[in-house]
Amino acid sequence: MFILAFAFVLTILGTSAAAVNETGNTNNTTLDVTGECSGSDPIITGTVTVNEYGHVRPLEGATIIVNSTTSGKVVGSTTTDANGYYSVNFYSTETSFNVIANYIGCTPITRTVTVSNGPNYPTDPNKYGTANFELTPKTATLSSMGNGQTVYIQGQNKNGFAGVINVNVGGTTYVAYCIDLFTPISMGDTLLVNGPLPGTAGDLPTEVDWGKVSYILNNYSPSSSTEAAAIQCAIWYFTSVHYGAYNASNPVGTYYQYMTAPNDGRIGGATGSTAVRDRAWQIINAAVSMQYPYSITVTPESITVLNGQSVTVTATVRDIDGNPLPGVRVYFQKTRGTLSSTSGVTDANGQVSVTLSSIGTTRNAIVTAYVSGNYGNLLYDDQYASVRKQNLVARNVLPLTISDFCIINTAVQADVTLTQTVNGGSSATVNVGDTVTYRVTATNANQNTATGILISDIIPAGLSGVTVTPSAGTTYYNGIWTIPTLNKLASATLTITGTATPAMAGLTTNNTANRTAQNQYNSQPTSVSASVYTKKADVAVTQTVNGGSSATANVGDTIIYIITAANNGLDAATNLRITDLLPSGLTDLSYTITGPGTYNLGTGLWNIGTLNSGATTILTITGKVTAAMAGLTTTNYANRTNQTEYNSLPASTNTTVYTKKADLSLSQTVNGQSSGTINGNVGDSVTFQITATNNGPDAATNINLRDIIPGGLTGITVTPSVGTYDSNTGIWTIPSLANGASATLTINGILGSSLAGQTITNTGNVISQTEYDPTTPTTTSIPVYTKIADVAVTQTVNGGSSATVNVNDTVTYIITAVNNGVDAATNLQITDIIPSGLTDLTYTITGTGTYNPSTGLWNIGTLNSGATTILTITGKVTAAMAGLTTTNYANRTNQTEYNPSPASTSTTVYTKLSDPIITQTVNGQNTGTVKVNVGDDVTFVVNAYCSGPDDATNIQIRDIIPAGLTDVTVTPSVGTYDSNTGIWTIPFLEKYTSATLTISGKAGTSMAGTSITNRAQEIYQTEYNPAPGDSTSIPVYTKMADVILTQTGNYQSNVVNFVVTATNNGPDTATNIKITDLIPSGLTGVTVTPSIGTYDSNTGVWTIPELLNGASATLTITGNATPQTTVTNTAEKTSQTEYDPTSDISTLSIYISDVDISVQNYPWYLNAITGEQLYQYTCGNSPVMTIDIRNLGPDDATGVTIEYKLGTGL
Structure with missing residues (x-):
C-alpha cells in the first residue's frame, strides 16, 4: 500500500488515530491483523463522495483507515474504487471501530462503527458494519493583489495584471498565480484546494508540463513587481501551450500561447519596456x-515475528510515471522498538531500508x-458553472507528505501445519461426472495453543454440487475457514466435496489453502495445494461428401462420403x-477404413474402440446416385454414440447431397409482338427476343440453344442476357439459370434489301443441358414482311452533267424524281442544299412537293408509281466560287x-480563275538600285506570268514610260502596246507561261542626281483574278558629280608656288577626272606634285581616278621666276x-617683287653710325640690344x- 497525506504524519498506535490519505490507482483491500484474540471476521463497507460547489460525486482514491476504539490499533486500510466504494475485512474480537476517510485537500472525517x-x-x-462519508475540500478565497505589473497581451490587444494573487486558506495567506490568462478573475472569488499539480480534480489541460510550473513556484520569489510579473508571464507561457503559438493572421481575441507574440509581456502596452518580458524568458529557459x-510503498505490509526477532522494513519511492526515484530522503517513525536509522536516501532502485528491533514480547x-x-498546489473552480473562474496555482498551501506503514506483531510460536489430500492422495485423475473430495488438515505441532487462525480456501472453479464441511469448533464462509482456537497437538479439518464438470476437462484443478492470519508466530509454510486432472479426449468427427460439406449431383454421379475421427485431446479416447446409417437412394455401395475400427453397412455402426491422442481414423463410403434422389436433398449423419472421456466437440456431423432437376420453356417475340405479322421496310430494325425460363425445381446449367439467324438481316447484333452466343454455330450457351429465372437472347438486325417483298421467321430450340429436362423446348417467331418501292433521282446543270463558267454567269440545276416502282413511295424527301457562292437564287417545282432553300429540303411526300416531279433552281456565280x-x-x-436505286445524284460547276503575276527587272536586276550615268542604256523588262489555275484572256496591263528617258523603244513579246495610253494588251496567256514587255531608253540629263521607277499594273482580264498584278521596278539612279577648281599661290626669294584644288561637291563620287594645267611660261626648275592621281608634263593633264563626294585633291607647281615679272597659271x-x-576653269597671276633687306644688331650704348661706346654695363645691369632693319629697294x-636668337650668358 502507499499513503499520500498532507500537512501531517500521525502516530499510528497509542492514543492517536491514524488520519492519512492515498492517491494510488489501486483499490485492493488490505488486511491487517493485530492483537492476541479469537473471535469473528468483521467486514466494514461504505462509499465516499466529495461535495464540490454543491456537486456531489463518487470519490475515487480516498483513503480508509480502520482502528480499534479501545486500543487505537490500526486493523485495516484500503482506498475507494471508481464508484467511491470500499470494503475492509480483518480478524478481531472487538465490535467497535473508528473508520477514518481522507482525501487530498479535504478535512478528514472519522466515524465510529459497531459491527454485528x-x-x-x-x-x-462474520460481523458487518457500514460507514459512508461526504468530504468537502478546503476553500481558498482571493483576498488581494500583491506585487505585479500591467503587461501587454498582444493577441487580445489589451493590457492585464501579471503578478501575485493573495489567497486565504484557513486564516493563512498564500501566494498564488493565475493559470489561464483568458479566464476572468475577481477578488473575493472562492476556489477549492487540491493536491500537487496538476491535481486530482478540476479540468487542467494534459499538454502542460506541470513539473516546470512547480519548479518556477519553488525557485523564484516575487520580491519585486517586475519579478512577480515575470513569474506570472512564465507560468502563463507553460499553462497556455495547448492553445498553440501566436498567429498574426488570426482575429484579435483568439486564444494562443502567451509569450509567443513579439510584444507579449511589455509593461503598459505594445511599445512599453521589455524588462518583464526579458526576465520571463530567463525564467522560462x-x-x-x-x-x-508521487508514491511510497513499505514492505512488508503486515508481519508477525517471534518474540525477540527484528524486522527489516524497505520503503520504495516512485515518481508520477511509476519510475523509481533515487536521491530522495525518506523519514521513518515507529510506535515501538528501536530503529536502526530515522532517515535514509533512496538508492538507484528508489529504495531505502531500516531495521526495527527491541519490539518487546507479544507486542x-x-x-x-x-x-x-x-x-505547487491546484486551486480549482466549478467546472460545471456557466461562468468559469480562474484556476490558480499556489505554493505550499498543502505541504506534501506521502507515507506508508507496516504493522509488525511479536508473539509466541505456535506452528500450525497445513496438509491437503484429494480423493485420498496428493493428486487425482478423474473424468467429468466423477466425485472430487479435497481435505485440508491444520495440525498444531507446537506446545502452545494457536488462536485466531484464518485460512483462505476458495472453492476451485468447475466443481458442481459442492459441499464444504469444517470440523467441529471451526467455521467456513465466503472462502474463509476460521479456527478460533487450536490446542497443542490438536488437528482441524476442512472437507470440500463436489462433482467434476466439463469446465474442468483437460485441466489440472488446484485447491489452495492459504493461512492469512494467526495471532502467534508460525514458522510453517502458509500455503498447501492438491490437484485434480480431469481427462478430456476431444475427438473431432468430421465429414465430407465429394470433398465438401455438401454436394450437388446428377443422376448417375458417384458420391463419396469421408468420415474422419481425429483425437485432438491430450488423452486417449476409449x-x-x-454410427453412420447411409441414406436410401444410393446403389453400388462400398467402404474402406484407414485406421482402427470396423464398419457394418447394415447397422451403420463404426466401432473404433480406443483412439490415442493425436491419432486419426477414416471411414470412406462410396455409392451411385439413382433417379429416386432427383430433386431431393439427401442428408448423411455420422453420430458419436459412445465415448468414456469428456469430449467438448459436437457429437454429430452431416453432409447433404442434392440431385438436380430443371425444366426449361422457350417463348419468343418480334419487336415486342408475339402474334400477327410484322410489316417493315428495308432499313427497319427487327428485334427477335427468345426467352428461356427455368421452371425448376433447380438451376439449369450448360444450356445450349440453337438459333440460326434468318438470312437477309444486316447489322446484326446478338446480345445474350446470360452466357455467350457463337455466331458461327448459332448456339447460345447459358452457363447457369436459377430456378424461376429467365434469360433472353436478343437478336437485333436491319431488314436488308434482299428481303424486300419477302417473309421470314426465326426458330430456336434447346439441344442440350446438364440437368434432366422431361421436354425438348423449341420456339418459332411470328412472320416478318419487307416492303419495296423504286424512285430514281437525276440532275443536270446548264443542260449537262457539268458546266464551266465565269463569275457572274447564270447556273441552272434541274433535279428530277421518277417513281419506276410498282408501289407508291411515301414520306419521300430529297435534300438539295444549294452550294455556297451562288446569289440571286430562284426555284420552281413542276409536280408535287415543296422546297425550302434555307434547309435544302424538297418535301415530295407521296409519289405514285410512274409519277415524276421536277425541281429547277437558278442562281448567279460569285467570286467565292472562282477556281473551285x-x-x-x-x-x-x-x-x-x-x-434499290441510288439515293444521290450530283452535278459539278467549275468557275474559272486565272492569276497573272507581274514582275520586273532593270538592266537584268530585280534587287537593289541600278546606277547609271547620263547617256547610259536603261532597259525595263516587265514579265507577266500566268500562275493558273486557268488560262488568262484579254489581259490589259498599264505601264507609263518613266519621264527622262530618251530614245525610248517598247517591245511586247505577246500582244500590243499603245504608247498613247501606256496599255499593253495580251489576248491570250496560257497557264504557267509568261509574256514580256521590254522598254529600252537612255538616261537623260534631267535624270541626273535623281531616281526613277517603272510601274506595271494589271487593269483587266476576262477570268476572275483574286489579286490583279501590280509591279514597281527597283529604282534607277543617274549619277552626278559637280567638281569645282580653286587656286592659291605665293613666292619667296623668287620661288613661286601655285596650288590648284579640285573639290567634289557631289552628290556622287567623281571618276576619271582630267584637268589641263600647262606649266606657266617664265618658270624654271619646275616641279609638279599631285596629291591624288598623276600629272603628264608633256600634255599638262592632271588625271584624278576617283574623288569622293565632299573630297578635295591638290596639284602643287613650284618654280623659279625672274624678279619684277608676272607669272600666270591656268587650270581647266x-x-x-x-x-x-x-564646266570649271581657274587662273592665278603672281607678280615677283625685287627688294634688298639690311639687318643690323648692336648694344644700345654704341653709336650705330660711328661705333663709339656711349655706355658701359656693370654687374647686375639689364643689357639692351638694338636691331636695325632697312629695305634698300627697289620694290616695297x-x-x-626676322628671326632673333639670344646668345649665351643672357
Whole structure:
C-alpha cells in the first residue's frame, strides 16, 4: 500500500488515530491483523463522495483507515474504487471501530462503527458494519493583489495584471498565480484546494508540463513587481501551450500561447519596456520539469515475528510515471522498538531500508515511512458553472507528505501445519461426472495453543454440487475457514466435496489453502495445494461428401462420403463408437477404413474402440446416385454414440447431397409482338427476343440453344442476357439459370434489301443441358414482311452533267424524281442544299412537293408509281466560287419503302480563275538600285506570268514610260502596246507561261542626281483574278558629280608656288577626272606634285581616278621666276565620267617683287653710325640690344619675318 497525506504524519498506535490519505490507482483491500484474540471476521463497507460547489460525486482514491476504539490499533486500510466504494475485512474480537476517510485537500472525517451479525448468521459467522462519508475540500478565497505589473497581451490587444494573487486558506495567506490568462478573475472569488499539480480534480489541460510550473513556484520569489510579473508571464507561457503559438493572421481575441507574440509581456502596452518580458524568458529557459515523489510503498505490509526477532522494513519511492526515484530522503517513525536509522536516501532502485528491533514480547508496532516536500498546489473552480473562474496555482498551501506503514506483531510460536489430500492422495485423475473430495488438515505441532487462525480456501472453479464441511469448533464462509482456537497437538479439518464438470476437462484443478492470519508466530509454510486432472479426449468427427460439406449431383454421379475421427485431446479416447446409417437412394455401395475400427453397412455402426491422442481414423463410403434422389436433398449423419472421456466437440456431423432437376420453356417475340405479322421496310430494325425460363425445381446449367439467324438481316447484333452466343454455330450457351429465372437472347438486325417483298421467321430450340429436362423446348417467331418501292433521282446543270463558267454567269440545276416502282413511295424527301457562292437564287417545282432553300429540303411526300416531279433552281456565280469545282448534291434523304436505286445524284460547276503575276527587272536586276550615268542604256523588262489555275484572256496591263528617258523603244513579246495610253494588251496567256514587255531608253540629263521607277499594273482580264498584278521596278539612279577648281599661290626669294584644288561637291563620287594645267611660261626648275592621281608634263593633264563626294585633291607647281615679272597659271577641267552640270576653269597671276633687306644688331650704348661706346654695363645691369632693319629697294617689301636668337650668358 502507499499513503499520500498532507500537512501531517500521525502516530499510528497509542492514543492517536491514524488520519492519512492515498492517491494510488489501486483499490485492493488490505488486511491487517493485530492483537492476541479469537473471535469473528468483521467486514466494514461504505462509499465516499466529495461535495464540490454543491456537486456531489463518487470519490475515487480516498483513503480508509480502520482502528480499534479501545486500543487505537490500526486493523485495516484500503482506498475507494471508481464508484467511491470500499470494503475492509480483518480478524478481531472487538465490535467497535473508528473508520477514518481522507482525501487530498479535504478535512478528514472519522466515524465510529459497531459491527454485528449479518442476516445469514450463524451460517455466515462474520460481523458487518457500514460507514459512508461526504468530504468537502478546503476553500481558498482571493483576498488581494500583491506585487505585479500591467503587461501587454498582444493577441487580445489589451493590457492585464501579471503578478501575485493573495489567497486565504484557513486564516493563512498564500501566494498564488493565475493559470489561464483568458479566464476572468475577481477578488473575493472562492476556489477549492487540491493536491500537487496538476491535481486530482478540476479540468487542467494534459499538454502542460506541470513539473516546470512547480519548479518556477519553488525557485523564484516575487520580491519585486517586475519579478512577480515575470513569474506570472512564465507560468502563463507553460499553462497556455495547448492553445498553440501566436498567429498574426488570426482575429484579435483568439486564444494562443502567451509569450509567443513579439510584444507579449511589455509593461503598459505594445511599445512599453521589455524588462518583464526579458526576465520571463530567463525564467522560462531555466525551468526544468520536477520529478517529485508521487508514491511510497513499505514492505512488508503486515508481519508477525517471534518474540525477540527484528524486522527489516524497505520503503520504495516512485515518481508520477511509476519510475523509481533515487536521491530522495525518506523519514521513518515507529510506535515501538528501536530503529536502526530515522532517515535514509533512496538508492538507484528508489529504495531505502531500516531495521526495527527491541519490539518487546507479544507486542504490536507500526513503522511509518514518509517523504515531505513543497510543490505547487491546484486551486480549482466549478467546472460545471456557466461562468468559469480562474484556476490558480499556489505554493505550499498543502505541504506534501506521502507515507506508508507496516504493522509488525511479536508473539509466541505456535506452528500450525497445513496438509491437503484429494480423493485420498496428493493428486487425482478423474473424468467429468466423477466425485472430487479435497481435505485440508491444520495440525498444531507446537506446545502452545494457536488462536485466531484464518485460512483462505476458495472453492476451485468447475466443481458442481459442492459441499464444504469444517470440523467441529471451526467455521467456513465466503472462502474463509476460521479456527478460533487450536490446542497443542490438536488437528482441524476442512472437507470440500463436489462433482467434476466439463469446465474442468483437460485441466489440472488446484485447491489452495492459504493461512492469512494467526495471532502467534508460525514458522510453517502458509500455503498447501492438491490437484485434480480431469481427462478430456476431444475427438473431432468430421465429414465430407465429394470433398465438401455438401454436394450437388446428377443422376448417375458417384458420391463419396469421408468420415474422419481425429483425437485432438491430450488423452486417449476409449469405447469410441460412431454410427453412420447411409441414406436410401444410393446403389453400388462400398467402404474402406484407414485406421482402427470396423464398419457394418447394415447397422451403420463404426466401432473404433480406443483412439490415442493425436491419432486419426477414416471411414470412406462410396455409392451411385439413382433417379429416386432427383430433386431431393439427401442428408448423411455420422453420430458419436459412445465415448468414456469428456469430449467438448459436437457429437454429430452431416453432409447433404442434392440431385438436380430443371425444366426449361422457350417463348419468343418480334419487336415486342408475339402474334400477327410484322410489316417493315428495308432499313427497319427487327428485334427477335427468345426467352428461356427455368421452371425448376433447380438451376439449369450448360444450356445450349440453337438459333440460326434468318438470312437477309444486316447489322446484326446478338446480345445474350446470360452466357455467350457463337455466331458461327448459332448456339447460345447459358452457363447457369436459377430456378424461376429467365434469360433472353436478343437478336437485333436491319431488314436488308434482299428481303424486300419477302417473309421470314426465326426458330430456336434447346439441344442440350446438364440437368434432366422431361421436354425438348423449341420456339418459332411470328412472320416478318419487307416492303419495296423504286424512285430514281437525276440532275443536270446548264443542260449537262457539268458546266464551266465565269463569275457572274447564270447556273441552272434541274433535279428530277421518277417513281419506276410498282408501289407508291411515301414520306419521300430529297435534300438539295444549294452550294455556297451562288446569289440571286430562284426555284420552281413542276409536280408535287415543296422546297425550302434555307434547309435544302424538297418535301415530295407521296409519289405514285410512274409519277415524276421536277425541281429547277437558278442562281448567279460569285467570286467565292472562282477556281473551285462546286458540286450540287440531290440526296434522297427519306423514303419509307425500300428503294434499290441510288439515293444521290450530283452535278459539278467549275468557275474559272486565272492569276497573272507581274514582275520586273532593270538592266537584268530585280534587287537593289541600278546606277547609271547620263547617256547610259536603261532597259525595263516587265514579265507577266500566268500562275493558273486557268488560262488568262484579254489581259490589259498599264505601264507609263518613266519621264527622262530618251530614245525610248517598247517591245511586247505577246500582244500590243499603245504608247498613247501606256496599255499593253495580251489576248491570250496560257497557264504557267509568261509574256514580256521590254522598254529600252537612255538616261537623260534631267535624270541626273535623281531616281526613277517603272510601274506595271494589271487593269483587266476576262477570268476572275483574286489579286490583279501590280509591279514597281527597283529604282534607277543617274549619277552626278559637280567638281569645282580653286587656286592659291605665293613666292619667296623668287620661288613661286601655285596650288590648284579640285573639290567634289557631289552628290556622287567623281571618276576619271582630267584637268589641263600647262606649266606657266617664265618658270624654271619646275616641279609638279599631285596629291591624288598623276600629272603628264608633256600634255599638262592632271588625271584624278576617283574623288569622293565632299573630297578635295591638290596639284602643287613650284618654280623659279625672274624678279619684277608676272607669272600666270591656268587650270581647266576638261572631262569626267559623271555628269557635271557646270564646266570649271581657274587662273592665278603672281607678280615677283625685287627688294634688298639690311639687318643690323648692336648694344644700345654704341653709336650705330660711328661705333663709339656711349655706355658701359656693370654687374647686375639689364643689357639692351638694338636691331636695325632697312629695305634698300627697289620694290616695297611685305610680309617680312626676322628671326632673333639670344646668345649665351643672357
